[in-house]
Amino acid sequence: MRSVAWSNNCLTLLNQTLLPNKVETIACNDWRRAAEAIRRLEVRGAPAIGAAAAFALVLGAREQAALAFPEFKSNLQETAEALRQTRPTAVNLFWAIDRMLAVLEGLPDTADSAAAIQALEQEAITIADEDKEMNAKMAAFGASLFTSPTCVLTHCNAGALATVDIGTALGVIRQAWKQGNITRVFADETRPLLQGARLTAWELMQDGIPVTLITDNMAGWVMKNKMVQAVIVGADRIALNGDVANKIGTYSVAVLAKEHGIPFYVAAPSSTFDFKIASGSDIPIEERSATEVTSLGGNCVAPQGVHVFNPAFDVTPHSLVTAIITEHGLLHAPYDQAIHQLSKLCK
Numbered sequence: 001m002r003s004v005a006w007s008n009n010c011l012t013l014l015n016q017t018l019l020p021n022k023v024e025t026i027a028c029n030d031w032r033r034a035a036e037a038i039r040r041l042e043v044r045g046a047p048a049i050g051a052a053a054a055f056a057l058v059l060g061a062r063e064q065a066a067l068a069f070p071e072f073k074s075n076l077q078e079t080a081e082a083l084r085q086t087r088p089t090a091v092n093l094f095w096a097i098d099r100m101l102a103v104l105e106g107l108p109d110t111a112d113s114a115a116a117i118q119a120l121e122q123e124a125i126t127i128a129d130e131d132k133e134m135n136a137k138m139a140a141f142g143a144s145l146f147t148s149p150t151c152v153l154t155h156c157n158a159g160a161l162a163t164v165d166i167g168t169a170l171g172v173i174r175q176a177w178k179q180g181n182i183t184r185v186f187a188d189e190t191r192p193l194l195q196g197a198r199l200t201a202w203e204l205m206q207d208g209i210p211v212t213l214i215t216d217n218m219a220g221w222v223m224k225n226k227m228v229q230a231v232i233v234g235a236d237r238i239a240l241n242g243d244v245a246n247k248i249g250t251y252s253v254a255v256l257a258k259e260h261g262i263p264f265y266v267a268a269p270s271s272t273f274d275f276k277i278a279s280g281s282d283i284p285i286e287e288r289s290a291t292e293v294t295s296l297g298g299n300c301v302a303p304q305g306v307h308v309f310n311p312a313f314d315v316t317p318h319s320l321v322t323a324i325i326t327e328h329g330l331l332h333a334p335y336d337q338a339i340h341q342l343s344k345l346c347k
């Protein structure tokens with residue numbers, strides 16, 4: 001089952017807020033429902049959000065089918081603006097929306113709306129298909145980093161649920177596992193929303209890959225006791241200098257890895273690079289509701305009215321990153337040069 005699927009003009013999303021207890025899908029026939037799903041994290045993970053937004057724009061376009069092209073176009077631009085407001089950090093969302101709008105811009109004012117819908121649908125399908133290809137290429141490049149049996153630690157969920165296919169970090173793990181070079185994965189539970197416990201542990205268990213779940217504050221002790229030899233995570237946005245935004249807690253894991261002399265790898269497709277920003281300090285960090293911190297499994301675990309800080313992401317400085325795995329190969333420091341080269345390939 002895919003996290004994002006498109007058929008018969010319907011966007012089907014696997015409802016990730018219910019996993020692992022319930023496996024339920026959401027049928028989106030309206031772009032507003034898809035936008036809501038992104039906002040609520042029913043679909044989440046940078047590449048999956050991008051693909052979902054692209055298909056949401058196809059739904060939006062179909063709603064305007066009866067209009068003449070100029071009006072169709074301006075209404076769809078408004079829909080795109082609304083979709084941009086759903087989540088701020090993962091750049092894949094903006095990248096996918098920009099690609100869809102570029103298709104729209106490429107059509108003449110005399111175009112008819114039916115042809116525009118067809119072109120937009122084709123672009124959304126291409127975005128999803130390309131994500132699958134990028135997953136496979138990253139998996140192959142990333143697996144080459146593991147040449148002997150290794151225990152790895154991961155944070156959040158950068159797997160099939162977060163992408164259109166096998167995942168970024170978990171795609172690499174899957175491939176290295178097939179090659180006999182992963183012995184076990186330690187999954188941080190990833191408070192507050194438990195993507196590691198609910199999603200990563202679930203995905204890996206389904207594939208029969210040995211996984212050990214730990215709470216976030218156990219990672220240091222696991223490293224100290226030499227229970228892992230590498231860390232691999234995904235990313236939501238990577239700046240030109242190689243600074244990496246990923247799920248809150250990633251930065252702490254990177255600092256711990258440095259202290260223990262453990263390599264810290266990031267797996268991310270080119271769609272996760274923001275070639276317009278110089279460093280991680282330019283990355284907008286989403287802040288989410290206090291209730292995500294004050295409650296656990298629907299139960300309140302903090303005093304009523306307590307002040308809460310709930311950033312959903314943090315930025316790991318490039319100095320802590322051993323290598324970035326992309327579909328074009330492995331990037332190493334100096335990252336500004338490597339990412340500049342990558343930006344040329346992506347033009």
Ligand SMILES: CSC[C@@H](O)[C@@H](O)C(=O)COP(=O)(O)O
Nearest residue numbers: 044045046156158162234235247
């Ligand atoms: C391949 S997904 C990489 C990241 O998107 C993932 O690690 C992450 O931080 C997801 O955050 P989320 O808030 O669950 O959307």
